[in-house]
Amino acid sequence: MKIGRTTSIVFLTRTLSAVLSFIGVAFFAREIGAAALGIFFLFRASVSFLGIPADFGLRIAVERRISVNNRPATVFSTSALLKLASVTVISLFIVAFRGYLTQYIGADLVILLILALLFDQLSDLTLVVLRGEHRVAESAVVGFIYRVTWIAAGTIAVTQGHGATGLASSLVLGYVVRLTLGLIIQDTGFAFPSLEIIPSLLRYASYSSISVVGGTIHNTMDLMILGFFYASSMVGIYETAWQIGGPVLILTKAIGSTIFPQISSWDASESYEKIEDLISKVITPSLSVVIPAVFGTVLLSREILGVIYGPGFIAGWDALIIIIAGQVPRTIRHIVGRTLFAMDKPRYVAIGGVVDISLNLVLNLIFIYYFGLVGAALGTMLSMSAGMIVRIYFLKQFVSPHVPYDELAWCTISSVIMALVVYALETFVGIDSVVELFFVIGVGVAVYFLALFSSTTFQKRYIPNKVL
Known part of the structure; x- marks a missing residue:
C-alpha cells in the first residue's frame, strides 16, 4: 500500500466532507435555528452513544483480523450477525423507554433512531472491511458519498419545512447509501457465520471496546450531559462549535486510517524499526494544521460563530477556543492509539480508555453544572490529555519513535x-x-x-x- 498516495486521497475526501458539512450546518443553523438544530444533534449523539453496546469493539477486531487475511469472509459474516443481534436487543430497550427518549431529545424520533442505529452499524462494518483490505482510499470515498447524500437530502428536507425530523431522516438515508456502496465495493464476500471465531473476536473486542467507548464518549458525552442541564438551543450552539473544531483533525484521521494496516503488517513481521520511523514521520504532518488553528481561533472565534452561523451562536466563542486547543492532545492520542491497536496491543489502549472515560464523565458532570459550555469543552480536553499521556507511556514500552x-x-x-x-x-x-x-x-x-x-x-x- 502506497501510504503517501493513500493519505492524500483520504485527506482530500475528508477535507471535501468537512467543507460540505461546514456549509451544510451553517445553512441548517440559519434556516431552523439553534433549538431545532440542537434536537438533531441530540438525535445524532444518541445514535453514536447507543452504538457503543451495539458494536462493543467489534469494528477494530474485524479490521485487525482482515488486515492479516485471517478468514475475512467468515469474520465479516459472523460480525454482521453479532451486530444484528445487538441492535435488535437495543431496539427493544429504545421502544420500552420511548417516552423518556422523546422527552430528552425534544421530539418523537424513536423509529428513526432505531433505523439510524441499524444502518449506521452495518454500513460502518463495510468501511472497516475495506480498510482491513488495505483499501483505505476507497473507504474514504464511500464516506464522502455518504456525507454528500445526507447533507443534500437534509437541505431539501429543511427547505420543505421538515426541520429536525427531516435532518434525522436524511441521516438514515446517508447510512443506507453507505451500506449499499460498501457491500458493492468490498472484495470480502459472505460465508457461513462461525461460532468458533466468536470467542477470539470478543476477546479482542473486549479490549478495543474501551477505546471505542472512549472515542464515542469524547465525541458525545459532553453534548449529552448538556442535554440534561440546558435547553436544546445551548446544545445547538455547543455542537456547532464542535463542528468547527472537527475538521482540524482531518489530516490526523487520514494518517491514522492509513498507517493502521501497514503497521499491523510490520508488527506481524517484527519490523519494529520501520514502525518507529513511520511514527516519527507522521507526527509533524498530524500537528501541522492543529497548531496554527489554535492561534487563529483565539483571534477569530467570535467572528467565525457570529458571521457564519448568526449572532445567536456567539455565546460559544470561549468554548470554541478550548475545543480547538483540545485537538492537540486528541491528535497525539489518536496516532498513538491507532499504533497500539495495529501492534495488537488493545489491552493498553483499553487502560488509557478507562482513564478517558472516568475523567470525562466526572469532569463533565462537575464542569458543565458550574461553567456551562466552557465546562463541557474543558472537561473533555483535560480527560483527553490524561488518556494521551497513558497511551504514550505504553507505546514507549514497545517502540521508541523520535519526536x-x-x-x-x-x-x-x-x-x-x-x-x-x-x-x-x-x-x-x-x-x-x-x-x-x-x-x-x-x-x-x-x-x-x-x-x-x-x-x-x-x-x-x-x-x-x-x-x-
Missing part, C-alpha cells in the same frame, strides 16, 4: 507570525461579512505556509513528496 521537536517548534513560530498578521488585519480592516472573514483566514493560511516552508528543513523533507 521531531525542531519541526514542531517551527510550526509554532510560523503560527505566531500568522497570528500577528491576522491580528493586524482584524484591527485595521475589520470583519463584518463572510467575504471579509474568509479573506482574513485565507491570508493567515498563506502566511503560515509561506513561513513554514521558508525553512530549508521543511523544504527538503516535505516539498519533494517525502511526507511519509
